Amino acid sequence: MPRGAAVPGAAEKAAVLVEALPYIRRFWGAVVVVKYGGNALGAEGTGGEAAARASFAEDVVLMRSVGMLPVVVHGGGPQIGELMARLGKEPEFRDGLRVTDAETLEIARMVLVGKVNRDLVSAINVHGPLAVGLSGEDANLIQAAARDESLGYVGDVAAVDPTILQRLLAQGLIPVVATIGADPAGQAYNINADTVAGALAEALEATKLVYLTDVAGLRADPEDPGSVLAQCRPEDLDRLVAEGAARGGMVPKVRACAHAVRHGVRQAHILDGRVPHALLLEVFTDAGVGTMVTAEPGVGASGEETR
Amino acid sequence: MPRGAAVPGAAEKAAVLVEALPYIRRFWGAVVVVKYGGNALGAEGTGGEAAARASFAEDVVLMRSVGMLPVVVHGGGPQIGELMARLGKEPEFRDGLRVTDAETLEIARMVLVGKVNRDLVSAINVHGPLAVGLSGEDANLIQAAARDESLGYVGDVAAVDPTILQRLLAQGLIPVVATIGADPAGQAYNINADTVAGALAEALEATKLVYLTDVAGLRADPEDPGSVLAQCRPEDLDRLVAEGAARGGMVPKVRACAHAVRHGVRQAHILDGRVPHALLLEVFTDAGVGTMVTAEPGVGASGEETR
Amino acid sequence: MPRGAAVPGAAEKAAVLVEALPYIRRFWGAVVVVKYGGNALGAEGTGGEAAARASFAEDVVLMRSVGMLPVVVHGGGPQIGELMARLGKEPEFRDGLRVTDAETLEIARMVLVGKVNRDLVSAINVHGPLAVGLSGEDANLIQAAARDESLGYVGDVAAVDPTILQRLLAQGLIPVVATIGADPAGQAYNINADTVAGALAEALEATKLVYLTDVAGLRADPEDPGSVLAQCRPEDLDRLVAEGAARGGMVPKVRACAHAVRHGVRQAHILDGRVPHALLLEVFTDAGVGTMVTAEPGVGASGEETR
């Protein structure tokens, strides 16, 4: 458009920028841990996947550009399953959990660290030298412990040393974390990415913990799409789990949200990652999207102080 | 609006934010010197004045929130005239320039430093402890020299020591500068604010120098409102002055723009300060407003690299 | 005088320098808040005023040259009254306090920030780029609250944020503070300068708080010039106020001294600003001048440790 001409939509544009101002100021320097859903976003096809990744990368870079400190965490269940199938490796489940033998672990590690992580790093670095991929083994970021011997190399988070993340954040970089951990002997474990995201948010004393999912938010009634909760508190989450209203892959997210909000994280969010730029809309506009979990009663959208 | 509900206009909001992203990234850490027009903006009445100031303050705070380093410069001719009138002091002009005797200088200094500057500082500090008012006498920021003895205490910029500005910027503060300078003996002088803005932009090696005025931009033909230039180069400005197309109060602005762009400032702008949030629209959207001066040929809106 | 010749007075000069040595060492790095009397020093005529200011500036610069960190605070009652008179504005008093309507406040602010403050900054900066003028509105230095609605914009100190002072001091600069404050909505207030000096001294954990006045010191008997107290303690000050021995403009000074010494300031002084270089003599010689208030019993001149 020619400079100096009348600018249609100028007032509206200015209004959006002005609306964003208080959020930008509030979240300057705030650490935000974002779990990017390995099995949800754009899973329908390669093109959709790449487009969703590019849109997500834009959001993350914008957050950092206005002074926020995003940390990306990801899993990659479907992609692991796909490579296992190609290698003719039969998945084995026990009580709904995948049994992870040495070969499965190696496949999972290759896919998470060598493929999903790389694709996210590349999508972000189109915008500049910003992202650095990490696995939990790097600089002992995530110390793992076996969850249950019969499950093989399925791990729990035993401890988190966030030093490497803090240093990369201090240098203006965006860490992208694949959720492999290691025990003191150097043995690797595959860990649930939702759980890791919560643990990192706590260790970093993050301001926000955000789950990007393929649902509109947390439902009070799992069968009723109209029962999405706008805001709730940790005890509400406990009840949803106890009553079975939160189910399947939603359980570790819900548990991590409740734990994180009880351990210093100010706000946890379950967002609909299918809405383009859901992250931006949640963070920078008055109307949030999805479900927000916070320990504080009766607080609107993002209406409290960060300190 | 309730969280989790459908968000009308969400896509449009996201689009504006995404449009702003490359500009935010490009201008992170960039010094922008903004001349706030003492005699133009909202001069018609106190209410309008305060509203214009508040809107301007919002823009400046938003710029800083996304990492830019704004420096505000202002004059205050009409307000000086008003106090002189109340004190029964007759203005005296020589060749179109106000003769400034000791008493006039004292009045000008009181108005600029003690009123106009204070009002701008207050409008910004509603948003936080951000602005610090300065006059050119502070820490020898502006060393002045008499322009012409017969004009009394009308000064030119003899030298600029930007150290105090650099320190305040480094601390995240927004300097607001009243354009009084002092000579080595401590004698104060009143200096044209347009000229000072250009000199500070050069001394700070600013990325942008912006004049907020009460016109739509620089006209190729002063009589034709439709001849506003979208973009031009320093030699175009020379010609406009030589041909008399730039006149009156526009002359020091035009000269300062040409000089600044030739001495390291990347872009100079003459904007229509009457457009709400003109500053934001210029800086953060694809369609600039007003006239942009740059030494580089054929560059669109804000389309070049800062380094 | 020719080099190498016999130097008359050499021994005496050396003796003064050697006498100053322990004070220089004791007060290195010490913050000293000095209230420069707006209505006392050299008020008799313009020449006297400028000379007193120049002498005061020399003292302040010398203090800083030997490592002390002076902060200057000033009021300006007489100068405000003078401009009000010229503008035909009738002063109105209630219970001895000036009622400050919006116009009076604007006049006060112009005079304090735009004239008295400027004159002090200029006098100091003759010696180098040292002084920076501030008002309490800058970077939220002084948060004000209305004292009493019927008095208009007469304020009390609600809070002090000394950050901007600490930063300027750390950069080797000398802050000169005009005692205008602002409330959270940006409304300005005029505040008693004696009170502000004490509040800044406390917020800065100053070593010394010094009032330069036009009397020889604090008198035990207000009618008896021979009853000047050399040294006293906070409880003595309480009694002087209660008994009415401290009166008029002396009351806020006396109260601020008592409060400051009880809140971390080591020594408060009421000096005779009419003695040339009173500040130097107090700080750097064995014989102090005026009245010293300290919480510690029986300590001579400046004879204690700073820590």
Added chain:
Amino acid sequence: MPRGAAVPGAAEKAAVLVEALPYIRRFWGAVVVVKYGGNALGAEGTGGEAAARASFAEDVVLMRSVGMLPVVVHGGGPQIGELMARLGKEPEFRDGLRVTDAETLEIARMVLVGKVNRDLVSAINVHGPLAVGLSGEDANLIQAAARDESLGYVGDVAAVDPTILQRLLAQGLIPVVATIGADPAGQAYNINADTVAGALAEALEATKLVYLTDVAGLRADPEDPGSVLAQCRPEDLDRLVAEGAARGGMVPKVRACAHAVRHGVRQAHILDGRVPHALLLEVFTDAGVGTMVTAEPGVGASGEETR
């Protein structure tokens, strides 16, 4: 052994430590880029591989413990071939170079970043939180360009931005680099690891560039195991390549050594990685192992100054 008893071998132990002293002092703070051979070391079986890796990890940690700054670079040809075989992917060669289509690239990236790199990081981190795995895509470490369109995603090093390596080294960490690079559009490429090692050594202005191989050193006559060169100069290497005496996988190593030594790297080494702790023996003892390339004539073992 009981404390205080006679210590057999004490004198010998002390002698080794004393022998190491001058090398420790000389190489304090020196960057050493080590190419760990993907296809050579311990390739005979999994057990041997893990043991060789553990021994190598010990050497690298010891180097860092005495103040050196090691950077590990690795390839992984055999492991890539193995996964391709398992996936039924037929390798295709053109002029002796593997044609790398999108699928091959994805496999190579998974293996290098998600397996070989991880195994090295884990082996080092048994000793503490020291290693951080990187690929050339992280923070734009290695910018790649296609070598030849007919070869697909086989890349050359277009540029190196060593910032992320320098930061990790400054934090006491050991970077382990997988040799995937990316072009500005984010497309990944597989790059020869020998070439990358040389490019990183130059960009880091490394003191040493070391290739751990499965031969005793560089031979003057490729058929004569007794013709291993103890030391040579870049022009010797040029001749060996020109005459065909350096062949196959040795060519990129030899070329990288010659280029590096001509561009600021002080010493390049081709060592026999099959000798346990070859790295330690080369660096810390008077008798080096393998072939040393240096631009300086007639210098013994490691007998020159680092600056």
Added chain:
Amino acid sequence: MPRGAAVPGAAEKAAVLVEALPYIRRFWGAVVVVKYGGNALGAEGTGGEAAARASFAEDVVLMRSVGMLPVVVHGGGPQIGELMARLGKEPEFRDGLRVTDAETLEIARMVLVGKVNRDLVSAINVHGPLAVGLSGEDANLIQAAARDESLGYVGDVAAVDPTILQRLLAQGLIPVVATIGADPAGQAYNINADTVAGALAEALEATKLVYLTDVAGLRADPEDPGSVLAQCRPEDLDRLVAEGAARGGMVPKVRACAHAVRHGVRQAHILDGRVPHALLLEVFTDAGVGTMVTAEPGVGASGEETR
């Protein structure tokens, strides 16, 4: 030896370096105070003395090269006695302690600061600009008090200000301390070097305190050379002193060891300085030499964590 040839003893050399690795890592950044025995090492003749000093200097430089922070403390009784004899000054003893008059003090100070200290500094600085000689008078390192007026200028440690040592250590320098102290009036005193070593170790919160002596270690039975204790605890030392098993010059060492280990020093050692490189063998090999005192029960050689 020619490069690239078979390396005899290579495996043994590598083994020693690998054995040293965990100690190097454990003691990185650890302060080690070493008392170099003035009357024991190489006392038999000038040649032996210089050789012992050179070997000791090598050990100290090696410790520093691997990141330890050694501080050397020394006395010089025999050398003082020798100069006194040459000056015809008759030593006088009271209860076994040398009476130190002003002249004796001056002689002691000259010998300790001007000769023994210098010789050690020179021996170390052959390896680089590393050592800086200090006496306890420098920057008030050791404040002394008279032990007993009848003994003259024999002092006790009244206080230690380790600032100067910490600064030199932070700059990578090796302080060498002569044990002269001063009282507040500037009067110098001669202080027992064993006692000073312990006091400095405590003030520096040293990891190790090492006494190099001319015996094999501390004996349970002073008459039985076979009764050397490998390891003991502070209460064992108390008993040895109480029972008279520790005698003569061993008493201040034993007392200082017990006191230091009870006040934050992790390990104290009494080593046989006649064994070449005893310091290296103790610090960097699995088999310690001499007696180790530690508060922790049943810990082998150097087998505990530093933190």
Added chain:
Amino acid sequence: MPRGAAVPGAAEKAAVLVEALPYIRRFWGAVVVVKYGGNALGAEGTGGEAAARASFAEDVVLMRSVGMLPVVVHGGGPQIGELMARLGKEPEFRDGLRVTDAETLEIARMVLVGKVNRDLVSAINVHGPLAVGLSGEDANLIQAAARDESLGYVGDVAAVDPTILQRLLAQGLIPVVATIGADPAGQAYNINADTVAGALAEALEATKLVYLTDVAGLRADPEDPGSVLAQCRPEDLDRLVAEGAARGGMVPKVRACAHAVRHGVRQAHILDGRVPHALLLEVFTDAGVGTMVTAEPGVGASGEETR
């Protein structure tokens, strides 16, 4: 004197302090190398010596208190001669220079480092933990070379590494340097202190180099006490040496002054150390004492800028 009373001499005291102000400001941060005359000051008796030292120490501490960075250099010829006499060692001269065999060197080193240096450090440290004694051997401060083999261990300055001095100065400490140097093999040499003072001043790019002597200044005619030069230039010094007007111990001073002023030192001074506080009078008052050497023509007392 009672506080608050009339202060006799107040105006005179203030005048001295005000006179000192510009010098304090000019010399803030300036390095001043002062050669304290070992054979001149107070040599007549122990009492006088100690008093002169105490007065000198006061001057040095005052200089530092006002921000100057003094470095003290000293010799000690008479004291060396005295100990040699007591030890029955016959001095041997060749061409007027003392032949220094190993024993003489050891005596000189003991006296300079262990006695004269200590006495100066103690005198200064009565005022606080300020002085640190150094010899040129410490941290390789002064690298020496033999002047002439037949003279034994009489050295020249081969090189100066001022790092240790700069670090101590940066920490607010006052280095006191004994003029022993060492060659690369660690052999010590005795070096003329006047020469060392000049070399250190050059290496430190000192503002002033000051010689405290026992004469009133440099004489144009050595026989005429009235011919003391107030100021001169390096070429004047050359002529005085060439003509033999500068003789004996004055020659190295005169040569060092000329060399220093030609190599970056702004001013060199030859002062009469017998005048109490000569150093203070020279530095802080309008009337200098003794002779000033400077490269600049016609500059009064200390009347130029430091940069």
